[in-house]
Amino acid sequence: MRGRWLSAFCTLVILVAVAPLASLRAEEFAHDEFSRTWARTDSPVRNGRAARTWMWGPGPITPALWERYHEAEGGARSVQYFDKTRMELNEREPYDSPWRVTNGLLAKELVTGLRQYGDNSFVEYGPAEINVAGDPDDPSGPTYATFRKLLDAPPLPLGQLVTATLDRSGNVGDDPSLSRYGVTAAIFVPETKHTVASPFWAFMNSRGPIDEYGFIREGPLFPNPFYATGFPITEAYWTTVRVGGVAKRVLVQVFERRVLTFTPDNPPGWQVEAGNVGQHYFRWRYELAPDRGSRNNPIPRGESAFLYGNWEVRVVAVIPNATDIVLRENMFNDPPKPGYQYFIATVEATYRGQGSASFYGSYRLRALGPSNVSYRTFEDSCGVIPDRISDRDVFSGGTIRGNVCWQVLASDADNLLMYDDPFLAVRYVTTFFRLTP
Structure with missing residues (x-):
């Protein structure tokens, strides 16, 4: 971190x-x-x-x-x-x-x-x-x-x-x-x-x-x-x-x-x-005419954008209220805090660089809603989730697909954005993705 x-x-x-x-x-x-x-x-x-x-x-x-x-x-x-x-x-x-x-x-x-x-x-x-x-x-x-x-x-x-x-x-x-x-x-x-x-x-x-x-x-x-x-x-x-x-x-x-x-x-x-x-x-x-990928002009769901580290990323699908799915996934998962719910985004990442790299999507992908307080998977954890996005090495042209989950305020869930905060990266531009219509 x-x-x-x-x-x-x-x-x-x-x-x-x-x-x-x-x-x-x-x-x-x-x-x-x-x-x-x-x-x-x-x-x-x-x-x-x-x-x-x-x-x-x-x-x-x-x-x-x-x-x-x-x-x-x-x-x-x-x-x-x-x-x-x-x-x-x-x-x-x-x-x-x-x-x-x-x-x-x-x-x-x-x-x-x-x-x-x-x-x-x-x-x-x-x-x-x-x-x-x-x-x-x-x-x-x-x-x-x-x-x-x-x-x-x-x-x-x-x-x-x-x-x-x-x-x-x-x-x-x-x-x-x-x-x-x-x-x-x-x-x-x-x-x-x-x-x-x-x-x-x-x-x-x-x-x-x-x-x-x-x-x-x-x-x-x-x-x-x-x-x-x-x-x-x-x-x-x-x-x-x-x-x-x-x-x-x-x-x-x-x-x-x-x-x-x-x-x-x-x-x-x-x-x-x-x-x-x-x-x-x-x-x-x-x-x-704000930049495509800015908070005022987020990347639409289904469309891809290039992120730090030569990754091409898109949001494939979302489950805004995934509470029941998460609780069924593992008997030890706790229910969300009062006023919160679990939100799952299915993400696809393709490596376009040389050699190989790991995406670490669960760590770098964050969420943000109208409350203007960000959600991170390690502070706003959902516990064990289905099909968690992999951290394994991906070689040039390879694609991984999986889920990221955040515990979010129910009032934020209808207007939630995902954004990228790459691990230890100083030179980056924040890219926002639209999660909800």
Whole structure:
């Protein structure tokens, strides 16, 4: 059993206990690598040494989080959110590699609605109906969903002036008067078959004050032009958004990792800005379309999910009131406490890792109901139960099936969830399964 003492030796893990976004401020950096990556571009901005957009934000807006990613060790990786994006720690990269810390393909996920849980694992959640720029309550500005239908729009010829317009409904128009800003299609990106608008390409290749290990020097903002933004997934469009209650004409382009905007009326240094993709993605993932397997969106009965240790698990059946069955199974079993009943879940677990492993389902699988107090088989025991799930070794591709039983409050039984708490695992994301309809 994982004791409380273990937390003193482990990184603090916050398991999807989501606070309102407005309260997510002034958090500590989760890792030194995150702090160092942030400092390169944003420390000079905070200290008044550079007049340019934040690339991450004034600081983290969440604590450290563990999020599912199949190829990461234990099936989860350490991340932290900022106004502009999310940082991800890639521990297999060398400490001094620029790719040890990456920022996710958040804008791409928000536009496509496909949330990524591994190199080749995606789940459809629907594109985000969240404004890409300007005031969050602006009723007329384009949303991420607006851009979904524009992913396959043809690229502009290089050197052509950008005068295309876009409204919230996704209607594309043309306003020749916008040629006065002199924005052109600067470079074609074959990977995504889109061009990059000239103000953004200039920014992606710009130099200025950067912070390296506490020393400010002049240098390139990014290791390569696409490091922060990723490749463009749309063309650039002029649109009208409300900023501080005032309507402004803004050029918007969506990249895989960021949304960049160009506002000609802004002062120099702030004409190109990075959108608040980190804020928007956090809201979409944890509030508007919660992760499959979260407490607010549990795995339906009969469907499987990957759990820590390379196990694919599903709940096959349940017996909400199994008291009579348990008492018949063994004459020495005690009846449940007053107000309680025995609850049996039949679970199937398939090992997808290398070699062999034991699932220990009776120890790692817990239950939770509206009372918000968890049930564990060794504290809320049912005694001897029929077909208890086995702890024997399972080799790759092998499947075990059996029962787990908890003594639960009768008032919890109609709304009970099962969740995973793996033995001695520090890196995990709590996965919830729906036990009752």
